[in-house]
Amino acid sequence: MTDRDQPAAAIAVEGLEKVYPGTGGRAAKHALKGVNLTIPRGSIFGLLGPNGAGKSTLINILAGLVRKSGGTARVWGIDIDKAPRAARAAIGVVPQELTLDPYFPARAALELQAGLFGIPKAARRTDELLEVLGLADKATAPARSLSGGMRRRLMVGKALVHSPPVLVLDEPTAGVDVALRQQLWDYVRLLNQRGTTVLLTTHYLQEAEALCDRIAVLADGQIVAHDTTDALFRRVEDQELVVDVSAPLGAIPDNLLPFNPILAAPQRLVFRFAQASGNVDEMLAAIRAAGLRVASVTTKQPDLEDVFLQLVQGPASNFEGASGR
Numbered sequence: 001m002t003d004r005d006q007p008a009a010a011i012a013v014e015g016l017e018k019v020y021p022g023t024g025g026r027a028a029k030h031a032l033k034g035v036n037l038t039i040p041r042g043s044i045f046g047l048l049g050p051n052g053a054g055k056s057t058l059i060n061i062l063a064g065l066v067r068k069s070g071g072t073a074r075v076w077g078i079d080i081d082k083a084p085r086a087a088r089a090a091i092g093v094v095p096q097e098l099t100l101d102p103y104f105p106a107r108a109a110l111e112l113q114a115g116l117f118g119i120p121k122a123a124r125r126t127d128e129l130l131e132v133l134g135l136a137d138k139a140t141a142p143a144r145s146l147s148g149g150m151r152r153r154l155m156v157g158k159a160l161v162h163s164p165p166v167l168v169l170d171e172p173t174a175g176v177d178v179a180l181r182q183q184l185w186d187y188v189r190l191l192n193q194r195g196t197t198v199l200l201t202t203h204y205l206q207e208a209e210a211l212c213d214r215i216a217v218l219a220d221g222q223i224v225a226h227d228t229t230d231a232l233f234r235r236v237e238d239q240e241l242v243v244d245v246s247a248p249l250g251a252i253p254d255n256l257l258p259f260n261p262i263l264a265a266p267q268r269l270v271f272r273f274a275q276a277s278g279n280v281d282e283m284l285a286a287i288r289a290a291g292l293r294v295a296s297v298t299t300k301q302p303d304l305e306d307v308f309l310q311l312v313q314g315p316a317s318n319f320e321g322a323s324g325r
């Protein structure tokens with residue numbers, strides 16, 4: 001395929017609906033409610049959302065594993081209804097769960113997967129994949145002897161045997177330690193630089209921020225936010241400064257009001273702000289200017305659930321307005 005033949009959108013979804021029929025006395029579930037989503041070719045795209053939002057349902061429809069109830073979906077320009085096999089060949093999915101035979105060596109696992117996709121031996125890329133995945137020296141070692149990070153990379157390799165232009169990673173670093181997470185991020189970036197469009201779901205805000213150039217947030221089956229990562233994080237108050245003061249406060253001092261703090265306890269002020277717009281120095285200076293003595297200061301990132309709520313409802317406090325911008 002030449003560059004000109006390639007679609008502008010790696011994935012294009014319009015009016016996507018999914019209703020899981022109720023079974024065994026359980027009510028039917030309307031899991032996707034008219035989802036429109038375009039994922040540009042060449043991007044690393046993050047799909048975020050609380051548990052049960054419909055992320056897996058969306059991915060599974062694209063991968064041909066779940067049948068949609070309505071709407072259209074195209075993978076690499078191919079309509080999943082009109083040419084389901086071709087659409088499936090354009091996408092590789094790395095599932096959340098590690099599904100490796102513990103006794104199968106890495107090379108054999110990749111060969112088997114290539115066989116399942118009907119790729120002739122001469123056209124297989126097994127050694128190249130082992131090399132890129134950093135598993136060349138483990139090619140004959142059984143999966144159970146590989147580290148957690150190596151197993152994840154082998155899972156990515158399995159999704160890549162048929163050279164799909166679109167790679168879907170479902171929670172790629174769930175339960176992976178920080179060092180390995182970095183390695184996997186580097187690898188995802190490398191794949192992307194080599195031309196693979198990546199769609200990933202994640203529960204880690206930091207992961208989305210570090211990797212993705214665009215993000216869509218799904219909540220209760222609907223897209224509630226869709227923007228570049230920078231623009232989205234500018235909107236989200238994802239930082240929290242908790243200040244304990246040495247004496248109880250009857251009310252929030254006037255000079256702190258522009259920062260919209262919450263009096264969480266008589267001696268505790270909580271400031272929420274977007275990383276890009278908040279100035280911790282200014283907040284602490286204002287606290288001292290109000291004649292308060294600071295007993296302790298901690299910063300933290302609020303729960304992802306809180307952040308999703310903000311995206312659905314808008315931030316609780318309007319710091320940007322307060323800072324005069």
Ligand SMILES: Nc1ncnc2c1ncn2[C@@H]1O[C@H](COP(=O)(O)OP(=O)(O)OP(=O)(O)O)[C@@H](O)[C@H]1O
Pocket residue numbers: 020021029031049050051052053054055056057058
């Ligand atoms: N096979 C099924 N039958 C009935 N309901 C289902 C089925 N699969 C998913 N659901 C329901 O559809 C909704 C969306 O589920 P889905 O797994 O797509 O969410 P998710 O965003 O991937 O969640 P998580 O982050 O927990 O993986 C949930 O309410 C779920 O209980």
